[in-house]
Amino acid sequence: MKDNKEKYLPIGSVVLLTGGTKRVMITGYFSLEDANPEIIYDYNGCIFPEGYLSSDQTCLFNHSQIDTIDFIGFEDSEQKEFSIKLLELEKSIKELPTDVESIE
Secondary structure (H helix, E strand, C coil), X not given: CECCCCCCCCCCCEEEECCCCCCEEEEEEEEXXXXXXXXXXXXXXXXXXXXXXXXXXXXXXXXXXXXXXXXXXXXXXXXXXXXXXXXXXXHXXXXXXXXXXXXX
16 A cells, blocks of 8 residues: 555556445546536546446546555656646636636
8 A cells, every 4th residue: 555645646556445345547537427527527447457348337536535545557757747737737627717607
């Protein structure tokens, strides 16, 4: 188990979500749920060790839902720069108006 809770973990990181019984491997970032496209999730993932089996067996989750980090995916300077860009994008999204009336 690793204690690094730095946001955003690299692709390939394996985590256990709070209350979860099956580990998840991070496969992407900033995903939307079809049923609720207003919510942007930090991560998308697939079950581990099985991997991606079908689109109905993936999950969307936020960094705050991670209980333990079992493996941190590949990190290099490119990934670290990308992580910084993700944080900047997250900040700019949070600064957007949440309703149409505030734009006027």
